[in-house]
Structure formats: C-alpha cells, structure tokens
Amino acid sequence: MRLEYFQLIDRIVDLNLADRTISSEATVPTASTIFEGHFPGYPLMPGVLLIETMAQTSGWLVVALNRFARMPFLAQVKEAKLRTFVTPGQQLSIEAHLEHDGSGFAVTEAKIRADGKLICDAKLTFRIVDFPNAEMVKWMRDTAAGIGLSVEARANV
Amino acid sequence: MSSTFETIANIIAETCDIPRDSITPASHAINDLGIDSLDFLDIAFAIDKAFGIKLPLEQWTQEVNDGKATTDQYFVLKNLSARIDDLVAAKGA
Numbered sequence: 001m002r003l004e005y006f007q008l009i010d011r012i013v014d015l016n017l018a019d020r021t022i023s024s025e026a027t028v029p030t031a032s033t034i035f036e037g038h039f040p041g042y043p044l045m046p047g048v049l050l051i052e053t054m055a056q057t058s059g060w061l062v063v064a065l066n067r068f069a070r071m072p073f074l075a076q077v078k079e080a081k082l083r084t085f086v087t088p089g090q091q092l093s094i095e096a097h098l099e100h101d102g103s104g105f106a107v108t109e110a111k112i113r114a115d116g117k118l119i120c121d122a123k124l125t126f127r128i129v130d131f132p133n134a135e136m137v138k139w140m141r142d143t144a145a146g147i148g149l150s151v152e153a154r155a156n157v
Numbered sequence: 158m159s160s161t162f163e164t165i166a167n168i169i170a171e172t173c174d175i176p177r178d179s180i181t182p183a184s185h186a187i188n189d190l191g192i193d194s195l196d197f198l199d200i201a202f203a204i205d206k207a208f209g210i211k212l213p214l215e216q217w218t219q220e221v222n223d224g225k226a227t228t229d230q231y232f233v234l235k236n237l238s239a240r241i242d243d244l245v246a247a248k249g250a
C-alpha cells in the first residue's frame with residue numbers, strides 16, 4: 001500500500017473474467033502519517049481505507065471486464081461490515097466478484113481477509129462512465145501494469 | 158402489465174421508502190416520485206434481477222439528451238412497465 005498516493009493494492013494475484021472474480025494482496029505499511037492521528041500510540045488502519053481497498057480491487061475487476069473501455073467510480077457502499085481492527089504491517093487478501101453488470105453501473109461484493117480471517121466485507125455500486133481523457137487511460141493502464149493486471153494476457157481465462 | 162407494474166411499484170416503495178399507495182401507473186419516477194439517479198441505480202438493479210433483463214438506461218438517457226425521446230416515455234411507470242414487458246418478451250423470443 002502507498003497510502004499517500006491512495007494506492008491501496010500491491011498486486012493482483014488472480015483474475016478470472018469468466019467467473020468475474022478478482023483477488024489482490026496488500027500489506028499495510030508499518031509507518032504512515034495517517035497512523036499519527038489514527039490514533040496516537042494506537043495505530044489502526046482506518047475503516048474507510050479498508051472500504052477503499054475493496055473498492056479499488058472491485059474497480060480493477062470492472063476495468064478488466066470492459067477491457068479499459070470505461071472507468072468505474074464508486075457510487076454507493078452497502079452493508080459494509082468492519083469486523084475487526086487492522087494494524088500496521090498486516091498482510092491483507094482482498095477478493096471481489098461482479099454481482100451485476102448493469103447499464104452504466106456495476107455491483108460487486110468484496111471482502112478482505114487477514115490470516116484467513118474475515119476482516120470486512122461490503123456490497124459496492126459503481127457508475128461506469130467514459131474516461132475523461134487519454135491521459136487517464138494511460139495512467140490506468142500504467143498503474144494496472146504496475147500491480148500485475150494484464151487484461152490482454154488473461155483475456156481467455 | 159399489471160403484475161409488472163406491481164413489481165416495479167413494490168421495488169420503488171422498498172428501495173426509496175416511498176408509500177406504496179402513492180405510486181400509480183401514471184407516476185413519473187423523477188418528476189412525481191422524486192427519485193434521483195443514484196436511487197434509480199438501485200431500482201434498475203432490482204428490476205434487472207427481478208425480470209432477468211438489463212434495462213438500457215444509458216441508451217434511454219442518450220435518447221432523451223439527444224431530444225429523440227422524452228423522459229415520460231421511459232420514466233412514467235406504465236410506460237416503464239410496457240418497456241420491461243418488451244424486454245422480457247425479446248429475451249424469450
């Protein structure tokens with residue numbers, strides 16, 4: 001995780017377009033200015049960032065399924081459950097699956113585990129819109145490559 | 158058509174917390190019931206699931222924006238019901 005860049009996914013470890021599922025991994029950094037305030041002497045990963053972690057994993061799934069044709073934006077968080085604390089240094093496994101592919105929107109269900117234990121889960125809705133410009137497409141493709149998301153290589157998975 | 162309307166009305170009532178008896182076939186989802194675009198995504202999701210279809214919301218929106226259709230044609234509930242019936246029939250054809 002690079003919290004200061006809002007990059008919460010370290011790597012994509014599995015993408016199955018046929019099953020419409022994705023898995024990713026991330027390690028909570030051992031140090032961050034966020035932990036200086038949340039909380040002093042008692043550092044905890046903020047729950048909203050865990051939700052964002054699920055949203056980013058889901059978002060990469062949506063991007064992969066539409067082959068970088070359009071961009072998802074988080075629109076709704078439902079039934080989010082933050083089940084236990086997450087602390088610096090913990091390794092997280094994130095998974096998401098596409099529950100519904102609507103017209104201009106998508107619904108996913110996502111969860112995070114640590115050491116096999118369920119940490120949190122939520123149902124997320126995204127609006128899917130055109131990329132605002134070519135630079136954003138390039139940035140998304142570059143970022144995807146950096147975390148190991150290669151849609152072309154996995155197109156037949 | 159009536160059962161389609163009943164299903165839609167129940168979805169709207171439950172999703173948007175609107176009294177069921179205030180929802181009629183002549184109700185306009187946006188102008189009369191005040192449903193915003195985010196709530197309509199929930200409604201579309203529930204309709205898609207209930208009828209096994211994919212409401213072409215983007216196409217409808219584009220047609221309205223292009224002046225080729227009015228919102229009444231898609232968002233007055235009796236008209237929405239008829240379009241859902243058409244989509245269901247097309248799916249089964």
